[in-house]
Amino acid sequence: MPNLDEIWEYIEQQFHQQFTRIGYQTWIESAKPISLTANTLTIEVPSQLHKEYWEKNILTKIVENVYAHFGFELNPVLTITGQTYPNGQNTPDKTSANKAMQSKVSENENDEFLTSSHLNSKYTFDTFVTGTGNQMAHAAALVVSEEPGVLYNPLFLYGGVGLGKTHLMQAIGHQLLQSQPNAKVKYVTSEAFTNDLVSAIQTKTQDRFRQEYRSVDLLMVDDVQFFADKEGTQEEFFHTFNDLYEEKKQIVLTSDRLPNEIPKLQDRLVSRFKWGLSVDITPPDLETRIAILRNKANAEHLDIPDDTLSYIAGQIDSNVRELEGALIRVQAYATMKNERISTSLAADALKSLKLQDATNGLSIVKIQETVSKYYHISLTDLKGKKRNKAIVIPRQIAMYLARELTDSSLPKIGMEFGGKDHTTVIHAHKTIAQNLESDPEMKANIAELKNILRQ
Numbered sequence: 001m002p003n004l005d006e007i008w009e010y011i012e013q014q015f016h017q018q019f020t021r022i023g024y025q026t027w028i029e030s031a032k033p034i035s036l037t038a039n040t041l042t043i044e045v046p047s048q049l050h051k052e053y054w055e056k057n058i059l060t061k062i063v064e065n066v067y068a069h070f071g072f073e074l075n076p077v078l079t080i081t082g083q084t085y086p087n088g089q090n091t092p093d094k095t096s097a098n099k100a101m102q103s104k105v106s107e108n109e110n111d112e113f114l115t116s117s118h119l120n121s122k123y124t125f126d127t128f129v130t131g132t133g134n135q136m137a138h139a140a141a142l143v144v145s146e147e148p149g150v151l152y153n154p155l156f157l158y159g160g161v162g163l164g165k166t167h168l169m170q171a172i173g174h175q176l177l178q179s180q181p182n183a184k185v186k187y188v189t190s191e192a193f194t195n196d197l198v199s200a201i202q203t204k205t206q207d208r209f210r211q212e213y214r215s216v217d218l219l220m221v222d223d224v225q226f227f228a229d230k231e232g233t234q235e236e237f238f239h240t241f242n243d244l245y246e247e248k249k250q251i252v253l254t255s256d257r258l259p260n261e262i263p264k265l266q267d268r269l270v271s272r273f274k275w276g277l278s279v280d281i282t283p284p285d286l287e288t289r290i291a292i293l294r295n296k297a298n299a300e301h302l303d304i305p306d307d308t309l310s311y312i313a314g315q316i317d318s319n320v321r322e323l324e325g326a327l328i329r330v331q332a333y334a335t336m337k338n339e340r341i342s343t344s345l346a347a348d349a350l351k352s353l354k355l356q357d358a359t360n361g362l363s364i365v366k367i368q369e370t371v372s373k374y375y376h377i378s379l380t381d382l383k384g385k386k387r388n389k390a391i392v393i394p395r396q397i398a399m400y401l402a403r404e405l406t407d408s409s410l411p412k413i414g415m416e417f418g419g420k421d422h423t424t425v426i427h428a429h430k431t432i433a434q435n436l437e438s439d440p441e442m443k444a445n446i447a448e449l450k451n452i453l454r455q
């Protein structure tokens with residue numbers, strides 16, 4: 001009887017040959033053999049989605065291969081990293097199912113398109129670094145690129161600013177074009193979709209517009225939260241969506257929030273957006289941020305010591321775009337000073353960045369101080385958990401202003417309010433935005449607060 005290491009090594013070998021490199025990294029390298037007791041092999045995988053993939057595509061092969069090679073019947077059991085359920089087992093009961101994921105299995109040419117798909121050549125799976133905050137989104141994106149229109153349709157990626165939604169979405173397009181070079185792949189921002197529609201109406205070329213959007217194999221629409229308020233766009237997109245869905249063509253959407261949190265999005269679109277899989281991307285942890293920086297530095301042939309990369313990753317904690325910006329800034333600073341990149345040089349470069357932010361931009365702290373003074377409540381209460389109205393409303397107003405007046409991501413705002421979840425910030429923003437329309441007093445108060453903050 002082989003031991004755990006021998007079995008695992010054999011399994012790795014087998015799948016090395018069967019998977020593409022990205023597939024191998026995503027499904028096999030991310031899994032960990034935990035124990036082998038009698039013939040039960042316990043394997044830990046990172047998410048529910050990985051578990052489903054293993055159940056569908058990997059487990060049977062393992063049992064067959066191990067039987068053929070070692071001559072005994074293996075009983076593989078999957079567990080999910082960090083998940084223990086109240087029922088004491090590794091399968092969730094219905095109520096504890098992962099909230100971030102609502103999955104449903106549906107029942108379901110050419111060079112010109114390569115250019116008209118508008119993909120950024122840098123946004124591939126190869127250049128995407130995975131970590132706890134994006135592992136499930138990455139795995140879902142890979143599944144979709146391998147089997148478009150089959151399992152997760154639409155795939156709805158959501159999360160804060162600059163966390164890699166566009167990158168991951170476009171990676172699906174690249175991957176699909178690599179395996180099916182004749183596939184029709186179209187990427188647009190939601191604004192570009194609206195603009196195309198408006199100009200089609202103006203030039204009376206709606207038929208061409210429809211032909212263009214409804215004949216693709218993969219349609220990717222970025223930042224669909226900007227569909228809010230655009231009735232005509234929503235109407236047209238509804239029909240585009242239906243046509244593609246019925247034809248089993250893949251749709252991928254991104255947004256900074258969940259479909260039902262997008263204001264003024266028609267119910268019929270909300271429900272369609274939820275048909276497939278909605279999966280969120282959360283800010284990367286320190287290790288992932290370091291890995292992203294290291295990748296970027298290698299790609300740019302920058303010679304940066306590890307401790308300097310760790311230092312930079314420690315300074316910028318919520319947004320990958322800012323993280324990359326910090327690296328570029330350090331690089332530019334080194335060139336300007338004609339010095340090698342070191343931790344102390346990086347500290348100098350980023351210090352001036354922070355000073356610049358403090359003078360140009362409005363900080364969340366300033367908003368909190370101003371709002372708490374205005375409503376005569378303490379800062380601790382403003383950031384705390386008390387639920388009485390006299391505190392909840394100013395808190396929501398402060399969150400609303402932080403979202404409206406700063407570039408901070410939703411998770412960052414949540415963090416600044418005593419570690420609240422980004423969905424709390426979304427909820428606060430929505431509540432205040434709605435009240436603003438019906439409550440003239442609140443409208444006046446917020447206008448006044450904005451004036452104070454501008455001074």
Ligand SMILES: Nc1ncnc2c1ncn2[C@@H]1O[C@H](COP(=O)(O)OP(=O)(O)OP(=O)(O)O)[C@@H](O)[C@H]1O
Binds near residue numbers: 134159164223321
């Ligand atoms: N996991 C990652 N690995 C490598 N690069 C990443 C990762 N996540 C984000 N990036 C990089 O960070 C930058 C911002 O990412 P992207 O534009 O995809 O974010 P986004 O979530 O779509 O933001 P927005 O909400 O502003 O549209 C890009 O240059 C992207 O390549």
